[in-house]
Amino acid sequence: MLPKMPRPRALGALGVALIWLFLALFLVYPLTRIFYDAVTDEAGRLTLANFAGFFTDSFYLRALWKSLVLGVATVAASSVIGIAVAFLLVRYDFRGRGLFSYLTLIPIISPPLVGTLGFTFILGRAGSVNVLLMDLFDMLKPINFLYGIHGVVLVETLHLFPMITLNVVDALGKIDPALEEAAESVGARGWKKFWTITLPLTTPGYVAGALLVFIWTFSDFATPLILGVQDLLAPQAYLNIVQFVDRRIFRMGIVISALMVFLAVVFLLVARRWVGLKDYSSLSYSVVARRRLSPPRQAAAVAFLSVLMLLSFIPYVGVALASFSRGWALTPLPLSYTLQHFERVIVETPKYIVNSFLYSGLAVVLCIVVGVPIAWILGRSTMPGRGALDSLNTLILAVPGTAIGIAYIRAFHFDLPGFDRGLTSYWIVMPLVLAVRRLPYTVRGAYSSLQLVHRSMEEAAASVGASGLRAFRDVTLPLIWKGVVVGSLFSFMTSLQEASAVLFLALGGWEMVTNGIFAFYIAGSSSEAAALGVILIAVAALSVVVINRLAAGRMGGVFG
Amino acid sequence: MVRLIAVLAALAALLAPSGFAGRSYAQGPAPVESELNLITPVSKFIHDAALKAFADYAKERWNVTVKVSAIPAGTPVAYGRITEWKGKPEVDIFWGGESALFEKLAEQKLLQKVEISTAAWDSIPASIGKPKPIPLKDKDGFWVGTALEPYGLVYNPKRIQRLGAPEPKEWEDLLNPKLKGEVAQCAPTRSSSSNATYEVMLSRFGEDKGWEWLARLAANTGHFTARSRDVPTVVAKGEFAAGFAVPSYMAFEEKLAGFDIKFVAPTYAFVTPEPMAILAGARNPKAARAFIEFLLTERGQKVFMERGLFPITPKFKVQGVPGSTAELAVEFTGGVRSYFDREVANVYDEAVAAKRSDALKVRFRSDIEAKWEDLKKK
Numbered sequence: 001m002l003p004k005m006p007r008p009r010a011l012g013a014l015g016v017a018l019i020w021l022f023l024a025l026f027l028v029y030p031l032t033r034i035f036y037d038a039v040t041d042e043a044g045r046l047t048l049a050n051f052a053g054f055f056t057d058s059f060y061l062r063a064l065w066k067s068l069v070l071g072v073a074t075v076a077a078s079s080v081i082g083i084a085v086a087f088l089l090v091r092y093d094f095r096g097r098g099l100f101s102y103l104t105l106i107p108i109i110s111p112p113l114v115g116t117l118g119f120t121f122i123l124g125r126a127g128s129v130n131v132l133l134m135d136l137f138d139m140l141k142p143i144n145f146l147y148g149i150h151g152v153v154l155v156e157t158l159h160l161f162p163m164i165t166l167n168v169v170d171a172l173g174k175i176d177p178a179l180e181e182a183a184e185s186v187g188a189r190g191w192k193k194f195w196t197i198t199l200p201l202t203t204p205g206y207v208a209g210a211l212l213v214f215i216w217t218f219s220d221f222a223t224p225l226i227l228g229v230q231d232l233l234a235p236q237a238y239l240n241i242v243q244f245v246d247r248r249i250f251r252m253g254i255v256i257s258a259l260m261v262f263l264a265v266v267f268l269l270v271a272r273r274w275v276g277l278k279d280y281s282s283l284s285y286s287v288v289a290r291r292r293l294s295p296p297r298q299a300a301a302v303a304f305l306s307v308l309m310l311l312s313f314i315p316y317v318g319v320a321l322a323s324f325s326r327g328w329a330l331t332p333l334p335l336s337y338t339l340q341h342f343e344r345v346i347v348e349t350p351k352y353i354v355n356s357f358l359y360s361g362l363a364v365v366l367c368i369v370v371g372v373p374i375a376w377i378l379g380r381s382t383m384p385g386r387g388a389l390d391s392l393n394t395l396i397l398a399v400p401g402t403a404i405g406i407a408y409i410r411a412f413h414f415d416l417p418g419f420d421r422g423l424t425s426y427w428i429v430m431p432l433v434l435a436v437r438r439l440p441y442t443v444r445g446a447y448s449s450l451q452l453v454h455r456s457m458e459e460a461a462a463s464v465g466a467s468g469l470r471a472f473r474d475v476t477l478p479l480i481w482k483g484v485v486v487g488s489l490f491s492f493m494t495s496l497q498e499a500s501a502v503l504f505l506a507l508g509g510w511e512m513v514t515n516g517i518f519a520f521y522i523a524g525s526s527s528e529a530a531a532l533g534v535i536l537i538a539v540a541a542l543s544v545v546v547i548n549r550l551a552a553g554r555m556g557g558v559f560g
Numbered sequence: 561m562v563r564l565i566a567v568l569a570a571l572a573a574l575l576a577p578s579g580f581a582g583r584s585y586a587q588g589p590a591p592v593e594s595e596l597n598l599i600t601p602v603s604k605f606i607h608d609a610a611l612k613a614f615a616d617y618a619k620e621r622w623n624v625t626v627k628v629s630a631i632p633a634g635t636p637v638a639y640g641r642i643t644e645w646k647g648k649p650e651v652d653i654f655w656g657g658e659s660a661l662f663e664k665l666a667e668q669k670l671l672q673k674v675e676i677s678t679a680a681w682d683s684i685p686a687s688i689g690k691p692k693p694i695p696l697k698d699k700d701g702f703w704v705g706t707a708l709e710p711y712g713l714v715y716n717p718k719r720i721q722r723l724g725a726p727e728p729k730e731w732e733d734l735l736n737p738k739l740k741g742e743v744a745q746c747a748p749t750r751s752s753s754s755n756a757t758y759e760v761m762l763s764r765f766g767e768d769k770g771w772e773w774l775a776r777l778a779a780n781t782g783h784f785t786a787r788s789r790d791v792p793t794v795v796a797k798g799e800f801a802a803g804f805a806v807p808s809y810m811a812f813e814e815k816l817a818g819f820d821i822k823f824v825a826p827t828y829a830f831v832t833p834e835p836m837a838i839l840a841g842a843r844n845p846k847a848a849r850a851f852i853e854f855l856l857t858e859r860g861q862k863v864f865m866e867r868g869l870f871p872i873t874p875k876f877k878v879q880g881v882p883g884s885t886a887e888l889a890v891e892f893t894g895g896v897r898s899y900f901d902r903e904v905a906n907v908y909d910e911a912v913a914a915k916r917s918d919a920l921k922v923r924f925r926s927d928i929e930a931k932w933e934d935l936k937k938k
Contacts, residue, residue: 140723147782231929
């Protein structure tokens with residue numbers, strides 16, 4: 001007699017349990033661990049002394065204040081630019097619109113660390129611009145474009161404004177034209193229509209983007225460090241943690257990480273509350289009639305976008321020049337060129353590239369295995385705990401990578417039962433942490449396309465006797481695969497670019513491209529770091545092309 | 561059946577990571593293990609070369625392919641990770657940084673004695689420098705020096721000229737008002753070279769005057785880098801005109817990369833022996849020992865001598881054919897071929913430094929880091 005097949009329902013329940021177990025083990029537990037570390041002392045006693053230490057230290061308080069100011073300033077600057085670009089691209093027609101809408105995505109793929117280095121090569125005190133200016137005007141000292149908080153705002157804004165653009169474009173695409181027509185019919189035109197109808201309708205998308213920009217800036221430690229700004233939370237967390245000598249300061253790093261996670265969660269909740277109340281958008285994309293701009297306005301639009309793109313391309317130009325140059329200093333362009341840096345990173349140390357693809361690939365497989373069912377649970381089921389699942393998934397976006405990295409070290413260093421080492425001694429921890437960090441993109445990608453598939457199709461499948469699982473496999477999956485691929489590609493691309501968490505976890509032999517970038521940079525070989533950066537940019541650009549083809553510009557949902 | 565087991569075992573050997581295979585299936589006791597891992601603040605330029613030279617040597621000498629790797633980490637990070645490993649280290653060797661930290665690790669029983677051959681051990685003098693001697697090996701045998709390395713200052717001649725300042729020769733030259741905002745340095749909380757040089761200033765002038773001097777330096781500082789290795793980088797690029805507390809080889813590496821950068825070891829520049837120790841519980845102790853012994857041979861010392869470092873023993877001098885990198889290094893570091901045929905002026909006292917280490921960092925945070933914005937305005 002054949003063994004009885006497990007019933008699909010039982011299988012489904014097992015799957016759901018496994019997903020919860022995965023999230024509990026690899027997200028909730030490590031995060032709990034750093035909160036636990038933050039409220040205990042070396043002897044493991046509960047104490048609030050660590051937080052008291054933070055809130056009575058004027059240096060840390062200044063860091064907190066400056067971090068908030070930096071976040072707000074970056075959001076403000078990238079909102080102005082991001083919204084303007086989004087409106088131009090969605091609502092108006094002008095020469096080169098298609099090209100610009102593609103180019104707008106490019107700043108986002110700027111690789112960690114080298115992106116900022118790229119800025120210093122062009123806009124630094126000895127960057128091309130200053131060298132030209134100093135020769136031209138016989139200046140004694142260069143203009144300081146970058147070193148200081150203003151430089152951080154500049155670099156982050158030019159890097160992150162597409163997050164706002166993408167989300168607003170997505171939201172604009174979902175506005176029912178009837179609403180705006182109604183506004184016009186009662187006399188609201190131009191700015192009035194914009195302020196009273198269009199802007200509120202795009203709020204949910206905008207807030208999602210703004211939150212990401214805020215949290216990204218808030219938790220980025222590499223950019224401020226290169227630009228010599230150390231009195232911010234993220235650099236302090238990083239610096240305090242990577243120096244383990246002074247246990248008190250080390251613990252302060254953990255306290256700062258915990259505080260950053262806490263603040264990120266608060267921002268997230270506030271934003272959700274606000275957006276949740278204001279979500280009027282319809283689910284489907286509408287066809288938008290674009291207005292043709294008059295020739296002078298068209299010229300202005302093209303000029304604005306061109307200048308913006310030129311500025312956002314500064315890091316790429318800088319990185320590319322540095323990667324091919326030898327001994328480039330105090331000249332507008334390098335004087336001698338070489339391929340030795342590429343040779344060194346590709347031929348001599350291929351491990352960076354091999355590891356990156358291996359770990360990111362594995363991470364994406366995990367993302368799909370865990371993420372697509374999560375999307376289905378969120379979008380289709382009435383299972384209890386959906387709200388919690390959704391919150392957890394969004395929480396991941398908000399947790400700074402540094403915090404996750406350190407949380408893993410703290411949480412998984414104990415010997416695994418049956419092994420004589422901890423999880424952190426096995427390379428599998430790398431794809432694991434990547435999968436957890438990048439899960440939301442896969443979930444969002446799958447979820448947003450799930451929203452576009454009408455339930456009636458699955459109901460039809462069910463009515464002819466297909467089980468939930470079977471209907472999902474035979475009906476839903478073929479309809480949403482594009483969304484899954486787009487989300488997964490995003491997970492893949494951002495995994496390749498992940499720098500913060502893996503920096504803490506990589507042991508000898510496990511280094512990814514981003515570890516290589518840091519290693520070469522730290523070793524003083526910024527040209528090799530740049531060469532690795534160029535490779536990352538190339539892979540990411542390719543992913544963006546594919547994503548763009550598949551998603552046809554509707555990828556905002558992935559971020560929100 | 562036996563055959564089947566043999567086949568399976570062979571398969572397992574093929575599939576297992578090389579480290580396991582080497583240990584379980586080598587014929588007889590191997591002279592060294594087939595793996596060696598370091599954690600080190602010594603930059604890639606040096607540690608890669610040293611590891612590669614050793615791997616070549618091991619292949620020639622014992623026909624063992626040693627898989628070498630290094631975790632690059634600043635001194636405080638390296639120290640921290642070693643203590644976090646709690647005697648079950650992921651690497652075999654800790655290399656570089658302040659010898660005071662090695663003493664601390666030995667106290668925590670996280671090091672094992674190096675136990676290299678007597679000849680190799682005795683080839684290294686006990687100390688160098690006056691009035692305070694700098695120990696070159698541990699009296700208890702837990703660490704041993706590998707190369708001598710001065711922490712000096714660097715400058716970009718083109719930028720200095722443009723600013724109309726004289727080329728800096730002594731530490732005081734960095735306080736020149738013309739260099740306002742043009743000095744780069746790394747915080748002593750993150751760099752052992754910076755920490756040691758801060759300590760030198762405190763020893764020279766006494767606590768109060770010393771911190772006054774350092775505050776003046778901070779007032780001239782335009783950039784605190786995240787790592788000590790960034791200091792010569794930003795000076796070589798011309799982002800800043802001069803740099804404080806830079807290990808000689810880091811500056812030399814920039815020179816070799818084609819940049820115009822100059823290095824000076826001013827009076828009282830600290831000279832470090834780049835200590836090396838084997839961690840307690842190391843998985844490859846024999847390879848670790850062989851590595852240290854190798855570094856102390858002429859072939860090993862050459863790795864250093866060709867890269868802007870100096871021999872740890874009076875037996876060798878930096879020299880090569882005209883135009884060789886060794887000769888270039890001699891020229892770059894001001895004509896020095898060995899630190900044993902000259903007077904080394906030193907005021908850095910290891911015992912004082914070890915005792916003051918935490919206080920120095922605390923005071924840096926409160927008096928320099930937190931007040932830097934105000935200091936700059938002076």
